Amino acid sequence: MDLQHSLIATINGQIKKAKKILIVSHLRPDGDAIGSLLGLGLSLINQGKEVQMVISDGIPGNFKFLAGSELIGIKPTGKVDYIIVVDSSDLLRTNSVLNGYGIPDLNIDHHKTNTYFAKNNLIDGEAVATAELIAEYSPFLEMDITPAVANALLAGIVTDTIGFRTTNVTPKTLQITSKLMELGGNLAEIYHRTIVEQSYSAARYWGAGLSKLKMENGLVWTTLSLHNRRTADYQYQDDADLVKVLSAIDGAKIAVILTEQTQGYVKISWRLCGSLRTDLDVSEIAQKFGGGGHKAAAGADVKGKLNEVLDEVLINTRIYMEQSKPIKGNE
Numbered sequence: 614m615d616l617q618h619s620l621i622a623t624i625n626g627q628i629k630k631a632k633k634i635l636i637v638s639h640l641r642p643d644g645d646a647i648g649s650l651l652g653l654g655l656s657l658i659n660q661g662k663e664v665q666m667v668i669s670d671g672i673p674g675n676f677k678f679l680a681g682s683e684l685i686g687i688k689p690t691g692k693v694d695y696i697i698v699v700d701s702s703d704l705l706r707t708n709s710v711l712n713g714y715g716i717p718d719l720n721i722d723h724h725k726t727n728t729y730f731a732k733n734n735l736i737d738g739e740a741v742a743t744a745e746l747i748a749e750y751s752p753f754l755e756m757d758i759t760p761a762v763a764n765a766l767l768a769g770i771v772t773d774t775i776g777f778r779t780t781n782v783t784p785k786t787l788q789i790t791s792k793l794m795e796l797g798g799n800l801a802e803i804y805h806r807t808i809v810e811q812s813y814s815a816a817r818y819w820g821a822g823l824s825k826l827k828m829e830n831g832l833v834w835t836t837l838s839l840h841n842r843r844t845a846d847y848q849y850q851d852d853a854d855l856v857k858v859l860s861a862i863d864g865a866k867i868a869v870i871l872t873e874q875t876q877g878y879v880k881i882s883w884r885l886c887g888s889l890r891t892d893l894d895v896s897e898i899a900q901k902f903g904g905g906g907h908k909a910a911a912g913a914d915v916k917g918k919l920n921e922v923l924d925e926v927l928i929n930t931r932i933y934m935e936q937s938k939p940i941k942g943n944e
Contacts, residue, residue, distance in 0.1 A: 616865045623751045624925045625753065625894065627695060628662075628754065631694050632663060632664045633662075633694050634657055634662050634664050634665070634694075634696075634697065635664075635690065635693040635695045635696045635714070636653060636654050636657075636665070636666050636696075636699060636754050637666075637667045637668065637689070637698055637710055638668050638698070638699050638700050639701040639706035640668070640708040640850075643781060643851075644676065644771065644823070645743050646673075646701075646769075647668070647672050647682070647685075647768065647769070647775040648679075648744045648765045648767070649699040649743040649770070649826075650766035651679055652682050652744060652747055652762045652769070653697065653756075654681070654684070655680075655759070655761055655762050656756040656758070656759075658681075659757045659759065660755075660757070661892045663740075664683055665689050665693065666685045666689065667685070667686050668689065669687055669707070670687070671730075672879065673847070673851070673909065675701035675806065675807065675811070675815075676768065678779045679764060680760055680761035680765075680770065682719055683764070687710075688710055689710060689714065693720070696711065696715070698717045698719070698720050698721070698730075699743055700720045700724075700729065700742075701720075702724035702726050702727045702905040703727070703730060704728070704730045711880055716731065718731060719733050719734070720733070720734045721735045721746060722746075723737055723739075723742060723795060723907065724736075724896075724906055725738030726911075727905075729804060732778065732805075733741065735750070739752045741779065741782055741783070741786050742770045742771075742773035743769060743771070744766040744768070744832060744836070745766075745770050745785075745786060748766045759796075760797045763797050763798030764797075764799060766793055767790065767793050767794075767905060770793075771800075771803050771929060772805055773910075775857050776804060777858070779885075781908070784787050788869055790894065798851070814846045814849060815854075817844075817847070818842065818852075818855070822835045822837050822841070822855045822926055823835065828862065828865060828889060830931075830934070831864065833867070834859075834867040834870065834871075834874075834923075834927065835859065835870055836923060837855070837869045837871070838873045839875070841872075842873075843857075843886075843887060850880070851872065851880070852872045852882060856870045856882045858864075860886045860887075864892060864933060865886040865887070865936060866887070866891065866934065867930060868883070868884045868886050869881065869883050869884075869927075869930060870882050871922060871926065873918060873919045875936070878914050878915065879911055879915050879919055879927055880889045880912065881904065881916055881922070882910070882912045883898055883910070883930070884897035884910050885914070891904070891937070893908075893909040893933075894913040895908065898909035898911065898929060898930055900922040901929055902925075902926070
């Protein structure tokens, strides 16, 4: 325990007193957003709390197998006496669902670009996922880890590490995963459902992106348009995890995918590729576009036309790569 003991004690005391708790996460949720929200939410429900779990975009179909996912709503209702935001580097990422609710009481996150927007901020930029952070501190927050809670937290860890393939995976990550398995988590099912399995529409969506794939000097990229989404009949606003395919391409150092959104926005996702350690940190590129994240994965939302935003992203990413030098012995 090298994080603030007093902060953990404060948080635990506040949660014990709270009766109506609201937990929210970011728009276009990934596995860590959903897993962290659900793992913490179900545990608090088991403690007898009245809990609302909210994500503005709802959850993608491939995470609806998680027990309790049907409890996640798209907007909060009524009065609450404690607000928790999980896996969101800044308040804007919650997509205005907290408008009128005031400053969040607690912010739990693992992004090093977190803006510390809550009254209390439990942040660890070294954690591979917010779900890992929640699992690590669960004994001190007196959380009851049921099989459903364990599976939710495993989903967060597995997806944010792309199946334990990212370079920030540590022995602690595997120890926490092992403990969650001991408590009833089904790692094999979580891995298959979140990493291996894809819907037919997602596969068609991938096809549209892969047909436009380009690579140059260690940078690999593609785009997904609104037309691509409609043609594939893909129902969600993300890239259907196509970025994880790009990040596995041999010879690539950074993968970028741009996904066109409604209302004139473009979602940008950067990923480090392969398993070699470098000085590259994609969160530094994302910050230039008003976004954030962590070293291996980052993103931003930019107003503009898809091709115009692509040009700016490629220019800035290339400049960043040219200015960065690899760690000796690893390239």
